[in-house]
Amino acid sequence: MLSFHSITDSIDSWLNHTFSPTVALLLECTIVAIAAIALFATLGLVLVLMERKVAAFMQIRMGPNRVGPKGMFQSLADTIKLVMKEGLTPDGADKFLFNLAPFIVMIVAMLLLAPIGFASGFQIWDINIGVLYISAISSISVIGILMAGWASNNKYSLLGAMRSGAQIVSYELSAGLSILSIVVLSGSLQLSDIVGAQSNGWWIFKGHIPVIISFVIFIIAVTAETNRAPFDLAEAESELTAGFHTEYSGMKFALIFLAEYINIFIVCAIGATLFFGGWMPLHIGNWQSFNHIMDYIPSSLWFFGKTFFLIFVIMWFRWTFPRLRIDQLLQLEWKYLLPISMVNLLLVTVMAIMGWYF
Amino acid sequence: MIEEIGTTAEGDLVINIGPQHPATHGVLHLVVTLNGETIKKIEPHLGYIHRSIEKMCESLSYRQFIYVTSRMDYLSSHINNHACAMCVEKGLQIEVPPRAQVIRVLMDELTRIASHELWWGAMAMDLGAFTPFFHAFRERETINDIMEETCGARLTMNYMVPGGVMADLHPNFQKRVKDFIALYKSKISEYDELVTGNIIFQGRMKDVGFLSKEDAISYGCTGPIARGSGVSCDIRKLYPYEVYGQVEFDEVLETRCDSFGRYLIRLREMQQSIRIIEQLIDNIPGGDFQAKTKAVLKLPKGEFYARAETARGELGVYIISEGGTTPYRIKFRSPGFSNLSALDHMARGGKIGDLVATMGTLDLVIPDIDR
């Protein structure tokens, strides 16, 4: 069976046989970098097209259907357009920070790729504090947004950045707490361990209602953290035209835009890993034959399938709900999500200690 | 905090919202003074689309000037034309044939539904929900198609002439309108599912943009805005024109006084319009669709004032005639202009998000304000 694990292993052993260890390491680094960049580019193209198609079908229209078969190359054409656009920097802007901001958001998005297990045994860095690493790195993205908003010297951008600051830091808490409930159940911070703990069933099934609650909280919190509607107050185009990236154009805009979509992918990938067992195939109790068939589906397909399902849910939110107001947004977090997730964490703890899960 | 509202102090942010802004639905320019997110003052700047229609009309004949008024409130262009035609008829003392009266009322109500549909979609879009906009256009397109078939145009129909309507109804008209009513009734529950019942939407709309009954009268608000504050001001009920006196419908009133009240008013008004259409569609009397008029119309010396209930409120047409073929002075009392004056009062103390919600319920059409 073709799997990423064997491919990476064979590449690794071939490199180490052919070259000296230093060169092999360098070459591996290059391969990883190229793979990451390729993943970024592909994901950007696919997710933008997916978003537009999902939006279109929900809005009883066709969506992009001119460029390529069924409009498949629409986002490629858009990318080419964005490359051809002039990237302006406003006169009054803090030029250094203004140009730095897209790099920051891109670096954050890229760093978050490291601990994600894309397939069985296919992970860039299986860090033993994976969950902590993710919470830590994802907090940095707010700095990029604040930087972009403040440096633009534009009032809309400033307001958007400020909103986004208050919003992201608030939702960080309940996202963290809901992730913790899985950590409690799995007893490890390492993502591969968490996936391994779900080999006999995903946490969302094994964990009863408390895990479902923490999953709902997680989805709401990450929707808010990635500035997606209904929490897109940082952009809020009917209020602040385009929020923190009002002044960005051309390639710099494209980078911010891309990073946003990559962030969605990453949080959905983490959600899939924590709650849906990552690359683990679906196994149902003692149905041996069913479980065997499921095993034949490659693990990477499982992972991407789950992730894209979560992405679809987040898109579904966007094209259904109106936007919240800033005070309601924070009220939702501080009045509902945070107390609930605290209590929920205790419930999960009791469940974990008593062993009340399958 | 509250006592600071209305003053400008250090640390306040002055932001221009409009003329090129997604929430203003046109070229309205608001200068907003903010403290953090809280609005302290709003100053509307108008005139970006001012064409001085009143001056233009002074050089147009009584047949010609009607078409210009379609360009004021283009979403209820038919009702604008109606008010103008009624004013001319008042001056000439023309009796409009019953068939024409019914046709006019049918078209008015279709226009009102189309206008409210667009508003419903745009309102949801202001609050960040894009999908309802497209769903609203599905119904609106059907009305536009009906209009196109009978009147010859989709938006600026110019179907009215002094004394009646320009052409008879299209043979398909009755059937298509009935189809539309069936379509509308099958989709009405979706409006509640998608928008009205949504908790986020209600949270955004409730207790936002408060306008008390006294303020609504003092600011000269009409239409759904005043009715949302409990002011009875439906011209169709108070001063019935054409066949409005003979059909059964309710004047929708709400006493919530907030954005959500105004939102509900418009939703229910659409249903009242459907009710009017249902009563009339099978009872269109025969006869002429136009009264006999002279080729060149001359209004007698005097002043004439006619009003009609557009989708936005009371439209008044005030003609001063010196006996010639053109009006000496014409004044359009447009609903949007008065409604806009209340915006500052309604939005003060709220957030930027509230401003958008309030402005959405005002249903501003900028050419109507600028004229």
Add this chain to the structure above:
Amino acid sequence: MGSISLIVLVLAAVAFSAGGILVAKIFVKGTKNPQKGQAYECGIKTEGTTWNQFNVGYYLFALIFLIFDVELIFIYPWAVVVKKVGMMALFEILVFIFILFMGFLYAHKKGALKWM
């Protein structure tokens, strides 16, 4: 791969972003126009400065977040070992979350969580 992957990924991100911007630079033939440098404010010139003192409302949340986030970090090591320690861990975290919750209620009562 180990921690070296972080450096690799940062470099990849920088290369990707810089590459994109540079490629765009090659293609774009920009024209000079003083209007282009203006900040976008719906086509009207900006009034006053943007970088002035700002309502404190936004920062309060950042401060409260800081407190809670630090507390949250303490829960991480606990979460890993909770299954091994058993009942004792539950009591400990009960006390911890109780104190945290009291702090939360205090902030709520003080109106710090209300938007201004």
Add this chain to the structure above:
Amino acid sequence: MTNEELKIIISGIETTATFEEGGEWINVIIGADQWKDFAQKLRNTQGLDLDYLFCVTCVDWKTHLTMVYHFTSTIHRHTIVVKIKLDRSEPAIETVSDIWRTAELHEREAYDLFGVSFINHPDLRRLFLTDDWVGWPLRKDYEDPINMIKL
């Protein structure tokens, strides 16, 4: 309330008021000096209660300007029209924007297009036209060779 009854009440509160026949509503003509007082009384006199000002406009009669105010009472549903002659060279009249809030924008419009200055108006500026515009477009003798198309 019929027009005759209204006439009696109005004559009672303002002796200098004259009436103009014709038209569906009662037309009251008073001088600009009495206007502010009269407006207060229109709003507050019991039985009149004209709380809703729905149309404010000005007419250029080439020899003079006339301000026209349309009032309705939302309680009694009667309508009256008040007309005030103004000097054409320097038209000035007291504002009523403190009695009816809607007048603020309407008076700015009249100022913008006719050049009537409203005394004590809180914010009397051009509404539609730019602040440096010369002339009053809706006056009959206004000429704008660039923007006006003669048919």
Add this chain to the structure above:
Amino acid sequence: MFLKDYITDIYKGVKSLLIGMRRTGYYFTHHKEIITQQYPDNREELNLPTRFRGEVILLHDENNEHACTGCTACELACPNGTIKIITKFDVSPEGKKKKALDTFIYHLELCTMCNLCVVACPTDAIVMAQNFEHSVYDRSKLTKKLNKPGSKIREGIE
């Protein structure tokens, strides 16, 4: 009681959101409801109603004859000065001079399709055509001469 309200709030809120998602989910899976018209592709099926007002045309029959007497009623009726009629004097075989149409100039760029000229025409010589694709690269192309070269007035039209 506080807790009960708290939980009912959450329940109601989540329910309303799920109802909304069910509606959009329905449309996502039911592609038959799509109402988009693929405009330039559906030119053939595009059925404009006969009353649709696209532009003014002067009707010509197969003998290249029209019904315009050059009476300028349409020119007077037009609010925008869209129509300009230039007349000439035809000399009939009996030697009588008769006013006739020379050039019917139509400024499409000024036209608002208000139909007043068609209503005003005493001989029904002009009608509204259904063509709506008027875009051109040069504004001057929108000024049209409506009477075809060599056309003349139909017999019996006064």
